Each structure stands twice: as C-alpha cells, then as structure tokens.
Amino acid sequence: MWEDSVGPGARQPICALTAAHIDDFDRSELMKFKDAGLDVMESKPCNIPRLFKVVDDMFKSLQLPAIACALVALSSAAAQSDEYTKIDNHPCLRDYNGITKSMFDLADANPTLATVTDIGDTYLKLHPGSAITEMSDIPEDGFDIWGFNVTNSDSSHTSDEKAKVLIISGVHSREYATSELNMRFAEKLLDGFGDNSDINWILNHTEVHFIFTANPDGRYMAESDVELWWRKNANFENGSTCDHPEDNPGVDMNRNYPFAWGREDGASADPCMDDFFGSAPGSEPEVQAVIAYAKSIFPEHQFLDDPENSIDMERGENTTGVFIDIHSSGRMIYYPWGFVDQIAPDDDALQAFGRKLAKADDPSRDHVLWAPEQPDFMYPASGDATDYMYGALGVASFGFEIGQNFDEDCPVFEDEVVADNIPALMYAVKAASLPLFYSQGPDILSLSVHVDEEYEESSNEIHISVKASDSELVNIENYPTFHTGDQAVNGVTLFLDVHPENHNGAGHTWELAFVDTKDGIDTFGKVVRMPSDVSPGRHIVYAQAVDSDGYLGPVTSSWIDVPEITNPNQLLDGDGMINPCEVTIGRSSNSPLTVDCDKIGKQEEPRKEIKPLIEEIDNGTRSKALSLASLAATAIVGLVL
Numbered sequence: 001m002w003e004d005s006v007g008p009g010a011r012q013p014i015c016a017l018t019a020a021h022i023d024d025f026d027r028s029e030l031m032k033f034k035d036a037g038l039d040v041m042e043s044k045p046c047n048i049p050r051l052f053k054v055v056d057d058m059f060k061s062l063q064l065p066a067i068a069c070a071l072v073a074l075s076s077a078a079a080q081s082d083e084y085t086k087i088d089n090h091p092c093l094r095d096y097n098g099i100t101k102s103m104f105d106l107a108d109a110n111p112t113l114a115t116v117t118d119i120g121d122t123y124l125k126l127h128p129g130s131a132i133t134e135m136s137d138i139p140e141d142g143f144d145i146w147g148f149n150v151t152n153s154d155s156s157h158t159s160d161e162k163a164k165v166l167i168i169s170g171v172h173s174r175e176y177a178t179s180e181l182n183m184r185f186a187e188k189l190l191d192g193f194g195d196n197s198d199i200n201w202i203l204n205h206t207e208v209h210f211i212f213t214a215n216p217d218g219r220y221m222a223e224s225d226v227e228l229w230w231r232k233n234a235n236f237e238n239g240s241t242c243d244h245p246e247d248n249p250g251v252d253m254n255r256n257y258p259f260a261w262g263r264e265d266g267a268s269a270d271p272c273m274d275d276f277f278g279s280a281p282g283s284e285p286e287v288q289a290v291i292a293y294a295k296s297i298f299p300e301h302q303f304l305d306d307p308e309n310s311i312d313m314e315r316g317e318n319t320t321g322v323f324i325d326i327h328s329s330g331r332m333i334y335y336p337w338g339f340v341d342q343i344a345p346d347d348d349a350l351q352a353f354g355r356k357l358a359k360a361d362d363p364s365r366d367h368v369l370w371a372p373e374q375p376d377f378m379y380p381a382s383g384d385a386t387d388y389m390y391g392a393l394g395v396a397s398f399g400f401e402i403g404q405n406f407d408e409d410c411p412v413f414e415d416e417v418v419a420d421n422i423p424a425l426m427y428a429v430k431a432a433s434l435p436l437f438y439s440q441g442p443d444i445l446s447l448s449v450h451v452d453e454e455y456e457e458s459s460n461e462i463h464i465s466v467k468a469s470d471s472e473l474v475n476i477e478n479y480p481t482f483h484t485g486d487q488a489v490n491g492v493t494l495f496l497d498v499h500p501e502n503h504n505g506a507g508h509t510w511e512l513a514f515v516d517t518k519d520g521i522d523t524f525g526k527v528v529r530m531p532s533d534v535s536p537g538r539h540i541v542y543a544q545a546v547d548s549d550g551y552l553g554p555v556t557s558s559w560i561d562v563p564e565i566t567n568p569n570q571l572l573d574g575d576g577m578i579n580p581c582e583v584t585i586g587r588s589s590n591s592p593l594t595v596d597c598d599k600i601g602k603q604e605e606p607r608k609e610i611k612p613l614i615e616e617i618d619n620g621t622r623s624k625a626l627s628l629a630s631l632a633a634t635a636i637v638g639l640v641l
C-alpha cells in the first residue's frame with residue numbers, strides 16, 4: 001500500500017555479500033565489483049535474487065575471475081538460506097531455534113546496526129523441572145528471553161533523541177507466523193540500510209526493538225506437538241486440576257499485564273482456561289521481562305503514576321513511541337481500549353493510526369478494527385499488553401491479528417501476510433516519533449525523482465513529483481470514511497539532506513506546486529534547480545505533506561543522485577563571477593531566460609557581465625537561449641531556493 005521511494009537515479013538493489021563470503025576471496029576481487037559500479041556491501045545478508053542480478057550484470061560487464069567469485073558467493077548464500085530450522089510442514093516459518101539463531105547471526109553480521117540483549121528468564125528457567133512431566137517435550141530448563149535493537153549506532157543522534165518502537169511476537173505460542181513476520185521486518189530494515197533511503201533515515205532516527213519470541217517455554221511446547229495448540233506459558237502452579245489436553249494449565253500472558261487486570265469479563269480466573277489471568281497482576285516472568293524492557297526503552301516522562309485512574313486522560317499529540325503486539329489470526333487491528341468497549345481519549349489519533357495499519361495491499365484484505373465502538377469489537381480482553389503500554393506507559397499502542405490461521409499456509413503467509421503487514425509495520429516506524437500527530441496528517445503515497453536528461457551538460461534541473469493524500473490510507477473497506485482524512489492536502493515540502501524533524505531552518509527546502517487531484521490523491525511537483533553548494537553525488541530528499549488543519553504526515557524520502565556538470569568553470573567569466581539573482585530558465589518551453597533580482601530581494605545586483613547575455617537571450621533565438629541556459633544554470637550559484 002505504500003510504495004518504496006524510488007528515484008530513477010537510485011541504484012537498483014545490489015547484492016550484499018556477507019562478511020563470511022567476502023573472506024572467501026581476496027578483497028581486491030571485492031574492489032573489482034565496486035569498480036564495476038556494483039554496490040557490494042559488506043556485512044549484510046545476501047539476497048539470492050539480487051545476487052542473480054549481480055551475476056547477470058557481471059556477465060555483461062566483468063571478466064571471468066569476478067564471475068567465479070560471485071558464483072562462490074551464490075552457492076554459499078543458497079546454503080545459508082536453508083540453515084535455519086523451520087516449523088514442521090511450514091517451510092516458510094522458522095521455529096524457535098531458527099528465529100533465535102537468525103537473530104544472533106544478524107547481530108554478528110551487523111555490529112553497528114543490531115544488538116541482542118538478555119532481557120529475562122522464562123518461568124521454567126526460574127523454576128526448572130516444575131512442569132507436568134506426562135506432557136510431551138517439556139523444556140525443563142527454560143529459556144532466556146531476548147530483546148533485539150535495530151538502529152544505526154553510528155548515527156549523529158543519541159539514543160535519547162531517537163524515537164522508540166517495540167514490536168513483540170510469539171506471546172501466544174501456537175500463533176506460529178507472528179515471530180516469522182516480525183523477523184522478516186527486522187531483516188528488511190537491516191537488509192535495506194544503505195540501500196533504501198527511508199530505512200536509512202529511520203535507523204538514524206529510531207530504535208526499532210524486537211522481542212521475536214515473548215513466550216519461549218510455550219513456543220517450545222507448541223512446536224513439539226502441534227496438536228497441543230499451546231497458547232499460554234509453562235507456569236503450571238495453579239493448573240494441577242486441569243484436564244489436559246482439553247484444558248491446559250499455564251497463564252495467558254496477554255491477560256496478565258498489570259493494567260485492568262483480573263476482570264472476569266475480559267479474562268478468566270480458571271487456571272485451565274486459555275485466558276487465565278494468573279495469580280496476580282504481572283505475576284509471570286515473561287510479562288515482567290517485556291515490561292522491564294519497555295520501561296528501559298520508552299520515555300519515562302510519559303509513564304502514568306496511577307494508570308487505572310487515568311483512563312480518561314489524553315496522552316496528546318506530543319506522545320512519542322509505538323508499541324505493537326503481533327498475534328494471529330483474523331486480519332484484525334486492535335487498539336485501546338481492549339478491556340472495555342469504550343473509546344480511549346486519543347481515539348481520533350489511535351483510530352487513524354489503526355486504520356492506516358489495517359490498509360492492506362489488496363483492498364479486499366483490508367483488516368477489520370477490533371476496536372472500541374466499532375462493529376468488530378468482538379469481546380473485551382483485560383490485562384493485555386496493548387492496553388498496558390498505552391494506559392500505563394503512555395505510548396501509542398496497537399495489536400495485529402495477522403492472516404487466517406494459527407499455522408498459516410506458506411502461500412498465504414508470503415502473498416498476503418507479508419504483503420499486507422510489512423508495509424503497515426513500516427508505516428508504524430516512520431510515524432514513531434509523533435504517532436498521535438502524524439497519523440492525523442496526510443501521507444506521501446509516492447515520491448519520484450527524475451534528473452533532467454541534459455543535467456550533465458547544461459541543466460541543473462531535477463524533476464520531483466509527489467502523490468499525497470489525507471484520505472487514501474485512513475479510509476478502509478467496509479468502514480465509514482474517517483474525519484481525520486477529510487482535509488485537503490495544503491502543501492508538500494521537500495527538505496534536502498536535513499530531516500524535517502532536525503531542520504530548524506538549515507539546508508535547502510522547496511515547496512512543491514499543486515498539479516492536480518484525482519480520487520482523493522493530490523499530485524504535487526516541482527522542477528528543482530540544484531543550488532551550487534550541493535555537491536555531485538548521492539543526496540537524500542525528504543518530503544512531508546500538511547493538511548488544511550495543520551497536521552503533518554510521516555516523512556517519505558528518496559535518494560537524489562546529483563550528476564556533475566561536466567565543465568562548469570567554462571561557464572563562468574574570467575573572475576569566476578556569478579549572478580546571485582534568481583534565474584528562470586525556459587528550457588522546457590519557449591519562454592526566455594530571465595533574471596529577476598527584485599522578486600527575491602537579493603542584496604546584490606546582477607553582475608554587469610551577465611546582463612548583456614540576458615538581453616541577448618531576451619531578443620534572441622531559442623538556440624541561443626539553450627546555449628546560454630548553461631550559463632544561467634551556473635549563475636544560480638549561491639542562491640537559497
């Protein structure tokens with residue numbers, strides 16, 4: 001539903017060789033790849049289709065030794081893709097060991113981007129051997145619980161300055177696809193860094209934290225015996241009377257959070273029921289681990305002193321941070337409140353955000369809102385993680401119910417679950433710094449950058465086009481239109497190289513011009529003339545739209561590969577004089593070259609040396625205008641556009 005930002009100048013995704021592969025051959029060979037124009041990135045996981053593309057390119061452009069190297073890497077990468085163990089009969093879904101090994105391998109391969117932290121122990125690790133033994137394959141010694149932080153540690157932003165996201169999965173152990181989806185998203189971020197401009201700024205500005213398997217004891221049992229349909233953890237303290245397999249012991253970790261805990265209309269007091277809320281609020285070590293990790297991430301000033309007496313208090317549009325809990329199944333998005341069918345005080349913003357998460361790749365698969373005062377509010381769930389994170393820690397908080405089954409079929413997982421939910425997770429991380437504000441603003445649906453064909457010889461024009469909409473993502477199938485999407489898109493601003501949140505008047509910005517509107521989607525565009533202080537090479541341009549109520553939307557970006565103008569010096573006079581005034585070049589129409597200093601109130605008059613040329617153009621022919629446009633292009637030097 002959201003296009004990746006793609007500029008024609010942006011290079012195609014290029015193979016990334018892992019550090020291990022690179023060690024297989026001489027580094028001078030690596031330089032051959034790079035010299036041939038291939039972005040071979042070290043220390044990044046290899047993607048087979050990309051590697052095929054590299055091999056294909058090399059047949060066209062490189063000599064045999066380099067091809068041999070790529071083929072070595074290819075076979076090595078193919079072996080690696082099968083390295084991770086899968087859930088029985090689900091070749092697309094890694095099991096607990098596969099997910100955990102993947103996590104450690106990613107951290108090893110991306111030392112500046114990914115960190116693993118031991119965030120606590122499972123019930124069985126704290127109480128080894130305590131589970132009932134007649135059940136098959138109890139993990140007697142339990143497990144560690146791991147947090148995984150994905151961010152660029154080399155960014156200029158400190159951890160305190162970065163927006164925070166926490167995405168957890170595998171809370172309910174039989175919901176197999178949740179951990180795989182979460183891992184795919186982490187892999188997308190790590191694989192895309194350095195390549196995808198949005199992922200670059202996201203990881204420079206944001207810490208995306210993951211807990212892939214929030215319930216490892218339970219997951220172990222669910223994988224050992226699919227027939228168990230194991231959901232809860234392995235705390236059997238209160239479950240000695242349960243008549244397994246019909247009724248299972250264990251605590252439902254998504255009813256154990258210390259917020260609205262213990263309500264029997266949203267959970268069960270019966271230890272044998274699937275939604276048993278446990279012996280006390282936050283009694284379970286797995287829940288304690290998630291809470292402690294969340295408190296270490298999210299800003300303390302947003303925590304509430306008396307959460308249960310603050311359910312009517314707006315958290316407000318300055319709220320920062322996003323929590324997501326991935327469950328399955330049913331193609332649903334939920335958000336507070338869950339313990340009661342009553343809207344939360346920030347419902348406008350939460351609902352707008354939830355609807356944008358619910359937007360699917362195919363409209364027929366738009367998710368439903370299991371949300372207060374919506375027709376699909378199925379039943380209350382009390383003591384759940386999503387209510388806790390919003391109610392007690394004050395962050396924007398959402399739950400996913402992905403796909404159609406606990407044990408999702410692989411074609412459905414790949415073609416629908418991944419296709420629908422990875423873009424939704426990307427939306428969430430883009431909006432994480434101000435989720436309850438950005439969700440009410442317009443979205444950039446596409447951003448295209450086109451470098452003028454004559455740039456290298458005479459032009460310095462870059463054509464930028466943006467499609468933006470206040471309504472497109474917030475309005476989903478089978479629901480009435482939502483009022484946060486009723487406003488017109490008032491404008492789109494481009495920021496060169498400086499992220500809008502860090503802008504403070506620095507760097508170049510441009511306002512795009514409205515072009516047209518169709519079906520609620522507005523097109524804006526501009527021919528941007530690159531100022532001369534922008535060096536040739538790769539830059540990033542950020543776009544952000546604003547609606548008529550003043551709400552900004554999330555930022556979308558694209559690379560701009562600024563070409564070198566072949567010989568700019570010949571266009572200057574002998575003293576290197578330049579015209580500081582605004583120049584309009586009639587390149588694509590028959591309008592003449594003009595200079596208008598008054599229009600922009602520049603402090604300097606045009607240089608005399610330039611004036612005769614302008615007059616010549618004013619009186620001259622198109623061909624003269626074209627040849628002199630180059631001069632004018634250079635004459636823009638020093639202007640703030």
Ligand SMILES: [Zn+2]
Nearest residue numbers: 172175327328
């Ligand atoms: Zn669940």
